[in-house]
């Protein structure tokens with residue numbers, strides 16, 4: 001899936017403005033002006049007028065400050081109040097995705113439509129093929145009766161003029177757990193009891209009406225206060241910024257981080273423990289074990305596939321292990337996980353060793369605001385560089401590869417299966433694995449197709465990033 | 477047309493973050509009609525991101541002409557236009 005479009009750019013633009021405002025001499029004033037700055041009077045509008053655009057931008061700014069639309073009790077509350085509340089916040093309060101209802105275009109319910117390319121032909125393949133008799137001819141053109149239509153799509157396949165189209169609802173369609181649905185007005189709402197926080201809907205919406213809540217302000221405040229900020233870089237950092245890992249580390253140091261660590265070091269430890277755990281479990285007669293590093297998958301099991309729970313590895317995720325190593329060595333450390341993932345925010349909220357989570361997008365916005373060009377930074381080697389196994393966690397198949405290498409002689413017994421991306425179909429297959437004997441005894445699950453390098457917070461084309469990772473692994 | 481069209485995509489941090497990172501595979505995504513005529517390369521910060529009057533990042537230069545808020549589609553269109561100009565014909569006919 002491609003995450004780069006104008007809707008997603010506007011979201012990033014707001015992040016940059018918020019970071020810039022924080023660094024300016026008069027942050028309150030700058031925050032209040034963001035909607036006006038992005039959509040000035042007389043300028044072009046992307047909706048009906050700049051005023052509606054500004055209203056949407058207000059909610060985007062709130063999300064960039066860590067608040068959801070739900071947090072608004074009085075529409076007249078100026079943005080600076082939210083900014084000040086964000087500054088006072090001691091810890092992250094909520095990570096739930098929020099729907100900007102006025103930005104939601106209330107897309108038509110997913111359906112098949114006959115367009116005006118219909119010629120009302122004699123053949124009427126649509127009518128003949130419809131199993132529900134749902135197609136009528138009105139004024140010389142085929143019309144689908146929505147009361148009879150069961151969305152099978154046979155008419156679309158049958159029409160020789162390609163006159164039948166299907167209009168999807170992008171956010172609903174991409175949600176692997178059916179947590180996004182319409183309210184009475186046709187606008188989308190998220191059922192947080194079902195949501196696994198994977199963030200796919202937020203990137204799929206062509207109106208960027210679903211927003212994640214940023215923790216950027218919390219991190220900026222922490223760095224400014226002179227606390228010991230430790231940046232934990234996810235393995236998928238490779239290729240996300242111009243320049244090598246060392247330059248990215250140097251840029252982070254310029255931002256005020258005391259230490260920069262690779263989460264891939266934690267992943268190396270995950271590999272050791274997970275391989276040992278797998279051996280034990282299989283010896284004890286378990287049919288299989290699944291990975292535990294993808295937080296959206298773990299959440300999907302907790303909320304939707306309880307029968308799989310006992311098969312998930314108990315080995316902590318690379319982020320958890322890295323956070324623990326840092327906190328154990330220095331209790332004053334404030335840990336900031338920087339990755340491509342929105343679901344990691346949920347994992348971190350329940351883990352005392354991770355204080356904040358930033359996406360690559362948010363880090364990018366901070367770097368832009370601070371005027372730091374990664375390419376111009378002097379490359380700085382890591383104190384403890386990770387190994388190839390841990391670094392490989394960034395792509396689908398990476399965990400399996402590392403476990404296989406770790407098992408050495410016993411690898412012949414390993415029968416891996418990789419779930420590369422979660423959707424409703426793969427969830428069904430996973431469910432089946434829990435009850436019936438599947439083909440594999442080691443199941444790797446990645447919610448994002450392609451793995452973390454295709455996560456919702458990435459900045460680099462996954463193909464290019466994957467190539468860079470492959471190069472790096474040769475030298476790890 | 478003998479000379480290649482030069483497409484220089486800025487990969488300074490601002491442009492990279494705002495969308496150029498997703499354009500790094502453009503050479504492979506080009507339609508076949510353009511491939512023999514276009515040379516794509518990356519560039520350090522073009523130095524125009526600091527002034528909003530230049531437009532919004534990401535920036536690119538196509539035959540030295542500065543374009544703002546570029547996407548795969550807009551770059552392909554710019555190349556097509558240059559090709560049409562040199563042939564006086566529609567790009568599909570090239």
Ligand code: FES
Pocket residue numbers: 486487488489490491492520521522523524525526533535
């Ligand atoms: S980063 Fe592209 S012009 Fe500066």
